[in-house]
Amino acid sequence: MVAMTAEGAKLYSYIFPESPAFPIPRLEPIWSRQLSAITKSHPTLVEWQGRKLVFIGTESRYLDVFDLSNFLEPEDLGSIPSHFASDIVSAPTAFNWRGHLLIVYTSGNTGDVYVLADPLVAKQRVQYYLTLGPGRTSSSPAPVLDGAGFAVGLDQGPGDGKLYVLRFDDLFTEQDGRVVLKSNPSVYAREDLPSGLCASFAVSDETNTIYLGDSRSHVYAYDVAGRRFLWRNDAAAGLFSNRSPALTEDLVIFPAGTRGAGGKLVAVDRASGRTAWVKTFQAAAQTAPVVLTAPGARGILEGGSNGWLALLDMTGNMVQAVKIAETGLPDPYAQGVSGELSFVGYAGVTTDAQGAKGWWILSRLDFAALSIDPGVPPGQEAKHGQAYTATVRFKTDYEAWHDLPGVPVDADVNGKPVQLLDVSGGELPKVTTGGKTFYLLTPTPVGVNEYEVRFNWTAMAGPDGKAVLTAWINLVRGRVTQAWPEADTTNNLVQAEVQVEGVDLYVTNFGVVTDPVRQCYSTSASVVAGNKSDRQLTTRVKFYGPDGTQTRQVTLPPNGQVPLTFSFDAPCKTGTYSLRVTINEARAVEEIDYTNNEARCTYRVIGLPEGECKRPSDSWTVEYTCYDICCDDEGNCSCCQPYKVPVSYSQRVKVTVNLDTGFGGWNRWFEGYPWAEPFGKYGNEIRDKHRTKAGYMVYLDVTTDYWTDWERKVPSCPCVSRFGGSGQGPCEVEVRFPFDVYAGGPEKKLVNRIFLVPEKPRGSWQNTWKLPPCEGYFREKNPEAAWYPVFVPDKNTPDGDYEITVIVHPHGFTGLGAEPVCQTVKVPIRIRGVVWDDFAPGVG
CATH class of the missing domain: 2.60.40.10 (Immunoglobulins)
Known part of the structure; x- marks a missing residue:
């Protein structure tokens, strides 16, 4: 079988392989011929007096002619000008009238129809044009009345169109063996339409009925002999269409769709005009549908502006969809599957802006990965580093007129590919395509067949301690770069997880x-x-x-x-x-x-915060919107008549600082030293907890108590909505010293600012904050001291009366007029003397 395509400004010819090939081959044309200009016309093959001729229009005034009698070496017969045309957009139609070859075609940009008579006989060749009126004739002429005439459409815009039927006997006569236009040619039939007619026709030779759709997707059946419409169907009315319908024994299949508004494929009963079914698409249905006729492969093909080719059954149900073309192209006319669909038997061609693709039709295709046995004894874990042999079972099940050459398979362990073997231990056949090499199951005869494939693997666990073995058939995954277009691939992959023993x-x-x-x-x-x-x-x-x-x-x-x-x-x-x-x-x-x-x-x-903050309380007012309840006569009630209700809220923080120079009796370690006597025998009966000596440990903690009544007073009126949010307790409490201290950390490092550590999570409403553990200081005397939250004034601190500043940094509810709360507390401390002088007077 051969295929001929028009792409750009060239005519190409291909020879189809006798059966499906895998990997999918890239066919090279056996020849190409230059056209007069780029084309959107379809080539028309005409057999005349033992010769095979091709006529094709171009986006110019030329109709190009080729002789394909010797298919491998076609002859260019030249270009025939059509003097008032500039765009021969549709396929020409050939007729035999009284032994004369007539080629009829439309001009696309005018309301003219051209008739080329006897194009192969130089002395008899003559060309006529018939003006139908203002507008465009872009449909391919359809043969009617047993070839004695043709139907053609006139597109006069979205609100007006015409259907013309012309008979050759009403147009021409013969003189001296030549075709001559009559002086008073007449129109066989003319019908007005509510929208332009730019698409071609579907013709029933048995009943002399033509089926057509205008550009607003009104579908008609027209009795040519009776010169009357039989019915009109508006199931897709309003959508754009410029493609011809297709026929089955009892249905008319019509495509429609506006880019951006979706599309439809409408099936209309040929006898009654009633809608049989409607299939809706997300994209415009923009190709003439094709009815498949191959045995066992009954269905309808339709291409969409989103690049998908859909296969429907005869009741409009989706069987399969395949993405075959790109979108997002500069030319909106070329979006998606924009060209012609052509199928004969089990083979066909689709065209789009990227070129042509050949297809084989398979009536049923189902591949499955049935099971995978890792080869680890049941009930056991795989041992780390040990080798095992896994067994995979695949199944192929399909119907076709010819065996498939092979089906791609692959497998991996934890994502790493493995070598696939047959049951005898030999490696499976390989193919290379798309820069990758992968395995094939072959042979794969028609019908149901099961296969056993093996591979060796070494137990290595993934992140969850398991080895994951995966095998698949006919999926583009891993090394596989091509697959057969299978409708359902949900059973094409199988996995097994194996626990790997190890640490x-x-x-x-x-x-x-x-x-x-x-x-x-x-x-x-x-x-x-x-x-x-x-x-x-x-x-x-x-x-x-x-x-x-x-x-x-x-x-x-x-x-x-x-x-x-x-x-x-x-x-x-x-x-x-x-x-x-x-x-x-x-x-x-x-x-x-x-x-x-x-x-x-x-x-x-x-960075460290600057300045101090003292705003222990805050209040603010918000307005809630309330509504009355209104009910109608039937008892249906809803919110109505809004009104405002102001509510005042407040928040505050209370801070308590506990400074204890006696540190709760911890100075028992200094019992017997003269300096400790004024503070009590064991230091736990200090007369003045704010008096100490430089170098002596001082305990400090801070208690914070935050409170707010935010949204505890929401009005109880109907339909009121809360503002939301909540108040948050302090997240930072800082202590600033007027002298250097040792506080926190394993090193004896002097600081003058430190952040306290909370006992509860930061943001809690009630919390107690303490100094970090003073690790290292006095640790050599008492290791337990490492865990006490104290600070130690530097021994070089001069005597004096000082203030320690405690800052509870901003927190609380904010927004809707609320400001955060904070507090600063000054704590007095008196330093008199140096602790080390009492241990060893006169020694610094």
């Missing part, structure tokens, strides 16, 4: 406890170390922070987790920083998966 250590839930953190201040990061195995294991966890690496040895219970915390000082420069933590970095413990042995996180460092 898997991991770290998870890694993040900074406080984000953002203030510059230069201490914070911590938390992480969870885990063990996916049935054994207790000891390993190392490494934390990479801004001030170096911290290493912890951790013992993990079987299939358990251990939370860890790493303290570090934030950088003294604002910005975004990253942290990293690893487990089993040296791989001292052999694992099945190392991809989850590292975790990373980022955190923000922000």
Whole structure:
């Protein structure tokens, strides 16, 4: 079988393969011929006096003619000008009138019809044009009255059109063997239409009836002999159409669609004009439908402006849709499947802006991946690093007139491709296309067949401790770059998950406890170390922070987790920083998966707040919109007549600071030293809790109590809507010292500002805030001191009366006129003397 296509300004010819090929071949034309200009016309094949001729119009005034009698070496017979035409857009039609070859075609941009008589006989060749009126004649002339005449449409815009029927005997006569136009040619029939007629016709030779649709998708049946309309159908009226209908034994299939508004394929009963069914598409139906006639392959093909080719059954149900063309092209006329569909038997051609595609019709096609056996004994786990042989069962089931050359298959383990083998251990046949090589099941004869394919694999677990084995047939996946256009591929893939025995250590839930953190201040990061195995294991966890690496040895219970915390000082420069933590970095413990042995996180460092804030309370008023309830006579009620209701709200924060220079009896460690006597025997009966000496530990905590009545007084009127939101307790409490202190951290570092640590989550309405543990100071004397929340005034602090500033930074409900609340408290402290002078007078 051969196919001929017109693409751009060339005519191409192809020879179809005798049967489907795989991979899908790219056919090269056996020849091409240059046309006079680009074309949107379809080539017309005419057999005349033993010769095979092709006539094709161009977007110019020329009709090109070729002799294909010797198909492999066609002869260019030249271009015939049509003097008043500039766009021969539709396919010409050939007629035999009294032994004369008449080629009838329309001009596209005028209301003229051209008749070329005896184009092969130079002495008899003559051309006439018939003017039908203002407008465009763009439909292909349809043969009627047993070839004695033709029907043609006149497009006069969306609101007017004409149907003409012309008989050759009314137009021409013979003189001296030549075709001569009569001096008074007449029109056989002329009918007015409510819209332009730009599409071609479907013709019933048996009844001399033609079927047509105008540009607004009114569908008609017209009795040519009786010169009357039989019926009109408006099931798709309003949509645009410029394509001809197709016929079955009892239906007219008509396409319609406006780009952007969707499309329809309408089936109309040929006898009555009643709508049999309507299929709606998301895109415009913009090709003439094709009714398949191959045995076992009954159906209707329709192309859409979105590039899809749809196959419907004879009742309008979708059987299959295949994306075959691109969209988004500069020329809107060429969007999607925009050309002609041509099918004969089991073979066909579709055309679009990218070129032509050849097709084979298969009446039924179903491939399946039935099962996959990993080869691991039942009830056992795969052993890490051990080799196994998996078995896959595939099935092919199809009906066709010819065996398929093969079906693509592939498989992988954890996403890595494997080598496929037949039952004897030999590698399956391969093909290469699209730059990739993949396997084929072959031979694959017509009917139902099952196949067994094997592959070897080595047990290696994925991130979840499992090996995932996947096999598929006729899917574009992995190495497979082409597949047969199967309607249902839901059963084309099979998977098996295999638990792999082995150790898997991991770290998870890694993040900074406080984000953002203030510059230069201490914070911590938390992480969870885990063990996916049935054994207790000891390993190392490494934390990479801004001030170096911290290493912890951790013992993990079987299939358990251990939370860890790493303290570090934030950088003294604002910005975004990253942290990293690893487990089993040296791989001292052999694992099945190392991809989850590292975790990373980022955190923000922000600057220190400036100034003080003192706004312990705030109040504001909001207006709620209420409505009355209105009911109609039938008892249907709704909200109506809105009115405003003002409501006042408030919020406040209460702050209590506890400063204790006696530190709750902790100075029992200094019992017997002369300086401690004025404070009580053990330091827990201090007469003045705000008096101390430089170098002595001082306890401090802050209690915050936030309250608001926000939206607790919402009006109880009908249909009222809340504003939403809630008040938030303090998130930061800062202490500023008028002298340098030691506070928090493992190093003896002097600071004058520090943020307290809450006992409850930040934002809680009631909370207690304490100093960070003063690690390291006096630790050599008492290790327990490392956990006490104290500060120690620098021993060089001069005697004096000072104030410690406690700032509860802004928080609470904001918006709708509400301002955040905050509080600043000044706490007096008196320093007299230096603690070290009492230990060793005269020694600094």
